[in-house]
Structures are given as C-alpha cells and as structure tokens.
Amino acid sequence: MSAESxxxxxxxxxxxxxxNFDALLAAAREAFGEHGTEASLEDIARxxxxxxxxxxxNFPTRQDLFETVYIGEIEQLCRTADEVADLPPWExxxxxxxxxxxYTATKRAISEALNRDSAMFRHCRSEIYRVGEPLLAxxxxxxxxxxxxxxxxxxxxxxxxxAAGFVDAAQRERVLGIALDGLRTR
Amino acid sequence: MSAESxxxxxxxxxxxxxxNFDALLAAAREAFGEHGTEASLEDIARxxxxxxxxxxxNFPTRQDLFETVYIGEIEQLCRTADEVADLPPWExxxxxxxxxxxYTATKRAISEALNRDSAMFRHCRSEIYRVGEPLLAxxxxxxxxxxxxxxxxxxxxxxxxxAAGFVDAAQRERVLGIALDGLRTR
DNA sequence: ACATTATCGGAGGGGTGCCTCCGGATCCAA
DNA sequence: TTGGATCCGGAGGCACCCCTCCGATAATGT
Numbered sequence: 001m002s003a004e005s006x007x008x009x010x011x012x013x014x015x016x017x018x019x020n021f022d023a024l025l026a027a028a029r030e031a032f033g034e035h036g037t038e039a040s041l042e043d044i045a046r047x048x049x050x051x052x053x054x055x056x057x058n059f060p061t062r063q064d065l066f067e068t069v070y071i072g073e074i075e076q077l078c079r080t081a082d083e084v085a086d087l088p089p090w091e092x093x094x095x096x097x098x099x100x101x102x103y104t105a106t107k108r109a110i111s112e113a114l115n116r117d118s119a120m121f122r123h124c125r126s127e128i129y130r131v132g133e134p135l136l137a138x139x140x141x142x143x144x145x146x147x148x149x150x151x152x153x154x155x156x157x158x159x160x161x162x163a164a165g166f167v168d169a170a171q172r173e174r175v176l177g178i179a180l181d182g183l184r185t186r
Numbered sequence: 187m188s189a190e191s192x193x194x195x196x197x198x199x200x201x202x203x204x205x206n207f208d209a210l211l212a213a214a215r216e217a218f219g220e221h222g223t224e225a226s227l228e229d230i231a232r233x234x235x236x237x238x239x240x241x242x243x244n245f246p247t248r249q250d251l252f253e254t255v256y257i258g259e260i261e262q263l264c265r266t267a268d269e270v271a272d273l274p275p276w277e278x279x280x281x282x283x284x285x286x287x288x289y290t291a292t293k294r295a296i297s298e299a300l301n302r303d304s305a306m307f308r309h310c311r312s313e314i315y316r317v318g319e320p321l322l323a324x325x326x327x328x329x330x331x332x333x334x335x336x337x338x339x340x341x342x343x344x345x346x347x348x349a350a351g352f353v354d355a356a357q358r359e360r361v362l363g364i365a366l367d368g369l370r371t372r
Numbered sequence: 373a374c375a376t377t378a379t380c381g382g383a384g385g386g387g388t389g390c391c392t393c394c395g396g397a398t399c400c401a402a
Numbered sequence: 403t404t405g406g407a408t409c410c411g412g413a414g415g416c417a418c419c420c421c422t423c424c425g426a427t428a429a430t431g432t
Binding site: 205246 | 377388389391393394398401
C-alpha cells in the first residue's frame with residue numbers, strides 16, 4: 001500500500017492503550033475470520049479482554065475497525081507479490097494465489113469485500129490488481145493460461161473456494177488445484 | 187427422495203391453514219436464499235403475511251422449517267438427474283451440475299448444509315450422492331474426467347462457487363466453466 | 373510523591389429477534 | 403344456519419447487540 005491509510009485511525013500513545021489497541025485488532029481479525037463482517041463487536045471486545053467502550057474509542061464505527069484489519073491483510077498480501085517475482089510465470093501466479101488464500105485470515109470477509117463499495121475498498125481492490133494482474137498477464141503471455149480469463153474471474157473463483165467449507169486442508173488443496181488447472185490452456 | 191420426509195411436519199387440513207403453510211414455505215425459501223440459515227423468522231412470517239404464531243405452529247423449530255424447504259429443493263434436484271441420463275457422459279455431468287447451481291434457491295444455505303450434521307442432512311446428502319455420483323463415475327469411465335477427483339470434491343467446488351458473488355450471470359457461467367474444465371483429463 | 377490527563381470499562385436506553393400463550397376470528401360439517 | 407373444532411396473530415418476557423456517556427483508574431511528567 002503506497003499511501004497512508006485513508007482511514008483516520010491512529011495507534012494510541014500510551015502503553016496500556018497500545019496494548020488494548022493491538023489486542024482489539026487481533027480479536028477482530030479472528031472474529032471477522034469466523035463470522036464475516038457481521039461479527040459481534042461486544043464479542044470482539046470480550047475476546048480482547050477489554051470493555052466495549054475501549055473498542056468504540058479506538059474504532060468509532062464498525063467500518064473503521066473492519067477497514068483497519070482489512071488493510072493490514074491486504075498490505076501483507078501485496079508484499080508477497082515480490083517474493084514470487086522470479087518464479088516461472090505459472091508457478092508465480094499459482095503460488096501468489098495460494099498466499100491469497102492463506103494470508104487472508106479475514107477469509108469470509110474478504111469475499112464479501114470484493115463486492116462492497118467504499119473509498120477504502122476501491123483502493124484495496126486496485127492495489128490487489130496492481131500486484132496480481134501482471135502475474136496473470138505474464139502467464140497468459142507465456143501461453144500457459146487461457147487468454148479469455150480475466151483477473152477478476154480468477155480472484156472471484158479463488159475467493160469463492162476459500163469461503164467454502166472442506167473436510168480437511170488436503171481436500172481444499174486438491175479442489176483448489178483442480179480449479180486452477182481449469183485456467184491453463186489445453 | 188424415495189421415502190417419506192423424516193421430519194414430522196404435515197400440511198394442515200383447513201383451507202386457510204394450507205394457504206398460510208404454503209405462503210410460509212415460499213417466504214422461507216426466499217429468505218433462506220438471501221440470508222442463509224440465519225434468516226429472521228419474524229421476517230419470514232412478515233413476508234408470508236402471517237403472524238409469528240402461525241409460523242411456530244406449523245414449524246416448531248427453525249430446523250423444521252429449514253429442513254422442509256431444503257428437502258423440497260433436494261427432491262427437485264434429484265428428479266433432474268433422469269433428464270440428463272441420455273446425454274453423453276461429460277455433458278450429462280455438466281448439465282446436472284448446472285442445475286445443482288440453478289435449482290437451489292437455497293443457495294447460501296445449501297453450502298452451509300454440506301457441513302452440517304443431522305439425520306435429515308445425512309439423508310439428503312446420500313440422496314444427492316445416489317443420483318449424482320454415477321454421473322461423475324460415468325464421465326471418469328469414459329476417460330473424460332480425471333480419475334483422482336471425488337464426487338465430494340466436485341460438489342464442494344461447485345457450491346463454493348455458487349455461494350460466491352459475481353458481477354453478473356455471465357461471469358458466473360464463465361468461472362463455473364473454468365472450474366469445470368479443471369475436472370477434465372488433459 | 374503527586375497532580376494531571378489520557379484511558380478504561382460497564383451501566384443503560386433503544387432496537388431486533390426468539391419463542392410462548394391465549395382471546396378472538398374463521399372455517400366447515402351437519 | 404350454527405356450533406364446535408381449528409386456526410390466527412400479536413402482546414410480552416427474555417436475550418443479545420448497538421452505541422453513548424461518565425465516574426473510576428492508571429500512566430506519565432515534574
């Protein structure tokens with residue numbers, strides 16, 4: 001993420017306040033991951049071992065809290081694009097997509113976010129595209145991926161599968177592999 | 187569905203009562219489709235133009251209502267397996283899976299149900315397998331579908347994509363097509 | 373040590389949903 | 403038409419969640 005976060009949420013100065021702030025973010029990441037955007041704020045405060053008032057002081061609206069968590073996840077994801085840069089086209093794309101799945105503890109929420117509309121979401125979306133789309137384009141240029149697929153198609157396919165339930169991690173990988181295989185030229 | 191519904195919910199005798207019963211089912215189908223299993227029962231009663239008491243008289247628990255809707259959808263789905271019986275293996279499988287997507291107005295709910303556990307869900311699951319698994323097996327025997335894929339893999343992949351959001355129906359079809367393509371042997 | 377001031381946390385009012393209960397409306401058979 | 407069986411529907415008690423407000427608490431500078 002190149003610029004400052006577009007949200008006016010700042011990490012507090014005092015030591016105890018910082019502890020609470022971080023605990024809230026961690027709890028929120030967990031809760032949003034489990035229940036999606038609708039997670040109970042009082043539950044998040046409880047998980048963080050903090051009063052509900054403290055939550056609202058740091059994050060006046062649900063949106064503020066969610067965006068802060070979300071931006072963190074996306075930043076992390078964007079950074080991983082460099083790490084795959086020197087792999088062959090197909091491997092680069094696939095391993096980045098695998099991180100797309102793994103890094104987003106905000107699983108349920110991230111797919112909801114694909115459709116949502118706000119300045120921040122638009123920003124995050126464009127960041128993801130900025131780092132991810134070239135990976136797809138490269139694989140297409142190399143003739144590995146079919147040319148009629150868009151990056152948006154790919155993302156939605158992956159995030160749909162991420163949100164789905166599987167009996168175990170092995171099945172998730174297997175199914176993900178099948179779907180990714182569908183991207184390749186024949 | 188071969189046997190009687192395993193749930194003890196019966197359509198009432200009196201004309202007005204039957205009208206309400208049916209209105210409730212229709213409203214529930216809608217609401218579950220939009221909001222998943224957690225849809226508000228009071229909202230369902232409102233949509234049906236009926237008091238909340240009437241809802242509870244017909245369906246003492248949320249489970250009863252959901253199961254009744256769910257069974258209806260599954261029965262309908264199972265019946266469609268015959269209609270594709272005389273297509274070539276791959277086409278048969280694909281068009282049945284397309285109906286799997288289309289028929290389940292209970293969209294969000296159906297994927298939740300894949301993981302849930304109850305006598306009824308087990309029953310429905312086994313019915314789906316009974317009609318669907320042979321379609322996959324046939325395509326595999328014909329050499330069209332890779333042999334390492336299970337029916338469960340396929341279903342979860344499809345239902346994951348069903349639950350995901352897309353910008354329009356065309357994209358949904360396109361992505362579905364990509365994923366299905368991953369099932370084929372190369 | 374102590375005052376200052378940022379921070380805490382939960383009580384409380386308003387909203388919604390769950391489910392029960394029963395007086396009153398409605399249907400239908402005779 | 404009419405009486406009894408059936409069915410209706412919403413009021414009301416409980417639980418949870420949202421968000422605000424403010425007295426109590428604890429960190430920090432001197």
